[in-house]
Amino acid sequence: MIPNAQQFKRKSAAALADKPIQANLRGLYSGFHQARLAAGHATPDWEEMRDRGREIKTHTIRHLDHYLEQMADNVTKAGGKVFFASDAEAANRYVVGVARSIGARTVIKSKSMVSEETGLGARLEEVGIEAVETDLGEYIIQLADESPFHIIAPAIHKSRQEVADLFHDRFGTPRDRDREGLMAEARERLRDAFARAEMSVTGGNFMVADTGTLALVTNEGNGRMCTSMPRVHVAMVGMEKVIPSMADLGMFLKLLIRSATGQRPLSSYVTLVSGPRGADEEDGPEEFHLVIVDNGRSNLLADPELREALNCLKCGACLNACPVYRKVGGHVYGWVYGGPIGSILTPAMTDLAEARDLPYASSLCGACREACPVRIDIPRMLLHLRKQIAEGSPQSPSSKAPLVERLAFRLWSAAVRTPGAMRLASAFGRLFQAPLRRRGTLRWLPPPLGGWTRHRGFPALASKSFQDRWRDGLNDTDQAGRQP
Amino acid sequence: MTADGNRAEFMAAVRRALGRQRDEAPAPPPAGVRHPRPEAETRADLLDLLAHTAAGAGWSVFRAKSPEDAAGYVADAASRISSGLVVTSAHPVLRDAGIESAVTSVGARCETVAVGDAGSDEERQRRIAAMRQTALEAGMGVAAADYAIAETGSCVVLPGAGVSRLVSLLPPVFIALVEPGRALPTLDDLFALLGEGLTAGTASRYAGIITGPSRSADIEQTVTVGVHGPGEVHMVALDYLG
Numbered sequence: 001m002i003p004n005a006q007q008f009k010r011k012s013a014a015a016l017a018d019k020p021i022q023a024n025l026r027g028l029y030s031g032f033h034q035a036r037l038a039a040g041h042a043t044p045d046w047e048e049m050r051d052r053g054r055e056i057k058t059h060t061i062r063h064l065d066h067y068l069e070q071m072a073d074n075v076t077k078a079g080g081k082v083f084f085a086s087d088a089e090a091a092n093r094y095v096v097g098v099a100r101s102i103g104a105r106t107v108i109k110s111k112s113m114v115s116e117e118t119g120l121g122a123r124l125e126e127v128g129i130e131a132v133e134t135d136l137g138e139y140i141i142q143l144a145d146e147s148p149f150h151i152i153a154p155a156i157h158k159s160r161q162e163v164a165d166l167f168h169d170r171f172g173t174p175r176d177r178d179r180e181g182l183m184a185e186a187r188e189r190l191r192d193a194f195a196r197a198e199m200s201v202t203g204g205n206f207m208v209a210d211t212g213t214l215a216l217v218t219n220e221g222n223g224r225m226c227t228s229m230p231r232v233h234v235a236m237v238g239m240e241k242v243i244p245s246m247a248d249l250g251m252f253l254k255l256l257i258r259s260a261t262g263q264r265p266l267s268s269y270v271t272l273v274s275g276p277r278g279a280d281e282e283d284g285p286e287e288f289h290l291v292i293v294d295n296g297r298s299n300l301l302a303d304p305e306l307r308e309a310l311n312c313l314k315c316g317a318c319l320n321a322c323p324v325y326r327k328v329g330g331h332v333y334g335w336v337y338g339g340p341i342g343s344i345l346t347p348a349m350t351d352l353a354e355a356r357d358l359p360y361a362s363s364l365c366g367a368c369r370e371a372c373p374v375r376i377d378i379p380r381m382l383l384h385l386r387k388q389i390a391e392g393s394p395q396s397p398s399s400k401a402p403l404v405e406r407l408a409f410r411l412w413s414a415a416v417r418t419p420g421a422m423r424l425a426s427a428f429g430r431l432f433q434a435p436l437r438r439r440g441t442l443r444w445l446p447p448p449l450g451g452w453t454r455h456r457g458f459p460a461l462a463s464k465s466f467q468d469r470w471r472d473g474l475n476d477t478d479q480a481g482r483q484p
Numbered sequence: 485m486t487a488d489g490n491r492a493e494f495m496a497a498v499r500r501a502l503g504r505q506r507d508e509a510p511a512p513p514p515a516g517v518r519h520p521r522p523e524a525e526t527r528a529d530l531l532d533l534l535a536h537t538a539a540g541a542g543w544s545v546f547r548a549k550s551p552e553d554a555a556g557y558v559a560d561a562a563s564r565i566s567s568g569l570v571v572t573s574a575h576p577v578l579r580d581a582g583i584e585s586a587v588t589s590v591g592a593r594c595e596t597v598a599v600g601d602a603g604s605d606e607e608r609q610r611r612i613a614a615m616r617q618t619a620l621e622a623g624m625g626v627a628a629a630d631y632a633i634a635e636t637g638s639c640v641v642l643p644g645a646g647v648s649r650l651v652s653l654l655p656p657v658f659i660a661l662v663e664p665g666r667a668l669p670t671l672d673d674l675f676a677l678l679g680e681g682l683t684a685g686t687a688s689r690y691a692g693i694i695t696g697p698s699r700s701a702d703i704e705q706t707v708t709v710g711v712h713g714p715g716e717v718h719m720v721a722l723d724y725l726g
Contacts, residue, residue: 024704031705045517055514063510065498072491078689084494136711137702153702160704179703183711190712195616211682221653221698221713227690228649229616239498246679248516250671261701265541265636266671269713270693274682278689282599282648283612294494302501 001119001147003350005334008357012328021329024157028150033320035262036371043258053255054374057311060244064301064310067209067242068292074212078275080288088118091293095120095201095234098289099129102232104198108190110218110226111135112203113314114236114293116148116336117349120201131201132193134222136186143170149330151316151337152260157329190222200226200285204237205256205313207290211246214290216271217257223271233273233285239292240310252313259373260315296349305384309344311374318378321371324361333358340368340378347385353399359385404448429461436460521669522634530634530667531721537637542696542709543660543719548581550724555586557720558626558659563590565623565657570594574646575628577661577722583626595622597648615648625651625714629660631677632719635670638695639719642688652694658714660694664726 015021040046060067072082085091091114099107107124109115109131121142124131133142137154141147143166148154155163163182167173173185202223206215214235216223227233243252257267277284300306319325319339330338334355335346343358359382362368368378390409392400400406415421436442441457444450452458499505524530535545548554558581562570570587572578574596587594597615602608619625627647629639639660641652652658668674674693681687698713709715 027705031701044520049517052514052516056516059510059513062502063508065495065502065504066507066510068498069495069507082491084490086490086494086497090490134712135702136700140702153705155702156705158703163703179706179708182703183700183708187711191620194712195620211679213682219699219701220711222711224649224653224692225712228653244513245516246675246682247518247672248513249675250519251516253671254519265537266638266693266695268542268694268696268699270638270695272678272691272693273689274687275689278643280645281643281688281690282597282646283615284643284649284690292494294497298497298501301498 001116001336003335003346003354005346005350005355005358008332008334008361011332011334012361015328015332020159020162021157022327024159025326025329028153028156028320029326032153032261032316033371036259036317036320037262039258039262039264042264043254046258049251049255050373050375053252054311056243056248056252057374058308060242061240061301061307061310064239064242067244068239070209071207071212071242072290072292074209075275075288075290078212080212080275080290082290082292085291085293085295088293088295091118091236091291091295092120092123094289094291095236096123096127096129098232098234098287099124099199100127102198102287104129104232106130106132106193106197106199108193108197108200108226108230109133109138110200110202110216110222111138111154112201112236113148113151113336114203114238114295115201117295118236118293120236132190132197134190134193134220134225135218136183136220139186139190140166143167147331148336149338150319151314151339153316157331194225194229197230199232199234200230201234201236202226204235204241204290206249206252207237207242207292208246208249209242209244211274213246213249213272213274215249215253216273217253217267217269218271219261219263219268221269224269227271227273228284231285232287232289233276234289234291235273236291236293239294239297240312255373256313256315259313259317259371300345300348303348306344306348306381308376309341309348309381311376312341312345313373315373317371317373318368318376321367323363323365323367328361333361340382341376344378344381344385352385352388352393356389356399359383359389423465426461426465430463433460518672519635519670524634524669527664527667527726530669531664531723531726534632534634534637534662534667535719535721537634538632538719539637541637542699543637543717546718546720547723548720551581553724554581554661554720554722555583557718558583559586559590561657561659561718562587562592562594562624565592567621567623568592569618569622570624570626571597571619571622571651571655572625573627573648573651574598575661577628577663578626581661581722583661592623596646597651598646599648616650616654619648619650619654622655624657624659625653625655626659626661627651629662629666629719631674632660632662632667633669633671633674633693634667636695638671638693640674641692641694643690644688649690649692652692653713656710656714657716657718658694659718659720662719662721664721664723
């Protein structure tokens with residue numbers, strides 16, 4: 001998928017005006033967010049699990065090379081094949097190569113955000129191989145030709161009626177199908193795809209290094225279908241998904257699942273794959289390929305300030321907690337990952353200049369950090385990216401803030417350090433604000449300052465500075481000058 | 485195209501990003517939180533807990549007091565399916581409980597699905613296709629659980645000779661028979677066992693941990709069951725073996 005994060009502001013405005021999207025977004029908070037809080041409260045040692053989870057992930061990322069080597073060695077030993085893909089093109093080329101080597105005509109896919117990153121589905125279609133998404137939400141957005149709206153609930157923005165209309169247009173089913181009816185329709189069509197597909201492509205929630213195991217979490221069972229039905233199974237996994245030991249898999253599964261959906265005790269299916277079908281087994285894939293993908297992750301790894309973002313378990317909790325995401329939704333972030341973590345991943349993995357609006361798409365309220373199962377300090381990293389944007393970074397000098405803005409802040413910075421200049425500037429400010437001031441607020445500012453007042457009032461300067469009031473013994477009051 | 489072709493280059497990039505030249509064995513990772521063992525002193529306590537958590541996870545739980553009891557429960561479920569076909573895996577527990585004759589006594593067919601020794605790959609693919617067709621037509625699957633987890637109310641099914649992955653996956657109804665000795669207190673206990681087995685090369689390279697019915701909340705965040713896997717799941721605890 002080609003990043004397109006340039007139009008964040010315009011698309012946000014459109015999403016805010018979209019009533020159905022707003023209605024569907026409300027459920028994220030009342031549903032997932034509240035369920036996550038309840039699950040945390042009900043789990044003994046929850047806070048300690050979060051601390052340990054954070055420590056283990058930090059350790060693993062710090063020694064990522066070591067654990068990836070171990071993972072690859074163990075998968076190879078078990079008869080699987082491992083391919084390391086530095087970028088999207090390398091990953092797609094390998095997967096297409098595997099599909100061609102077995103003459104695959106149909107590939108079934110279980111939800112994989114990495115394959116969204118690389119645009120694998122479109123690539124397979126280009127070379128004449130049918131690619132069918134099997135997660136119900138992904139299937140719906142594939143039919144609608146959209147991108148995922150949410151990491152774990154890709155079609156959350158669509159109402160039942162919209163899905164029914166979509167199925168009607170594509171399959172001629174009645175428009176009044178209820179949820180069960182829509183699901184039954186999708187199941188029948190997907191069973192057909194499962195039966196004829198020669199190959200599957202899945203993601204992976206964890207790679208367990210010490211046993212060479214891939215762990216897949218699903219509720220629908222499409223993960224099990226993809227790892228049981230076709231002759232060949234290819235897993236595309238981001239390189240940060242590795243954990244050192246099977247001994248900790250239970251804790252990480254609970255951290256992930258309870259943060260994602262609030263489900264207790266577990267999601268319906270946890271599937272562990274450590275290689276192809278064993279010789280004495282009845283069925284299952286004869287070939288297992290693990291594609292470990294970098295695709296920009298090493299940018300995060302190389303920056304000690306941003307490395308922490310690789311601790312992410314992709315649970316989506318920060319999206320549900322974020323007051324900005326909950327209003328604008330996932331399609332305005334312009335790439336695969338939305339919400340607070342997406343505002344770090346997209347600029348760092350793609351192009352800071354293109355995605356320069358994203359680090360500002362946050363009030364830095366800290367709800368994301370609070371929601372994150374491994375306590376990733378997202379606001380700190382958003383600030384770091386803002387700093388890079390303001391100053392220009394070695395990787396992206398073109399992302400620098402405009403000259404006017406840099407000049408304005410330099411002037412401001414000089415003024416606050418010089419009492420005389422500050423007094424003079426304040427005096428000018430009071431003079432010019434007089435016609436604009438209404439009950440302590442400026443409702444309108446002229447260009448180029450107009451952006452400040454487009455959606456809210458700007459606090460006016462008090463008619464008397466604090467220093468002046470102090471000198472006068474603080475006995476006057478300046479009600480009108482106070483902020484509303 | 486060699487699968488390993490890009491490994492050295494990829495690892496070099498990772499090490500460059502980490503500011504390192506070569507693989508350095510790290511100190512052991514910090515220990516994770518192991519969930520405390522539930523307070524279950526006897527096997528009966530453990531089964532009580534399993535029954536409780538499994539019911540919470542969406543299983544219909546039945547405690548069988550005798551083989552006839554278990555077979556009767558399965559037969560009763562079989563009598564409710566419309567397709568008239570039940571698929572099973574080859575497992576001594578099913579045979580000992582007399583599942584097949586109980587199912588046929590209510591007028592349903594019972595078939596143990598397996599590929600067996602096919603000889604050629606062509607023959608193997610033909611048999612797999614036939615087995616798959618049978619499993620797709622079946623209204624119910626019955627298998628023995630390799631493990632059950634009291635903490636989470638899960639059944640673990642491992643593939644093996646005579647045990648197809650499809651029995652617990654394709655039919656709309658699934659019944660798992662649980663021998664009391666197969667019940668583990670926690671998820672961590674399961675992963676300790678699997679971890680040891682995989683390291684030693686003895687454990688199955690595939691494991692399905694099933695916790696309730698197949699579910700989706702992808703349309704309007706409302707839970708609907710039976711998407712790709714079974715929408716109705718039963719756990720039959722074989723208490724009489726305890």
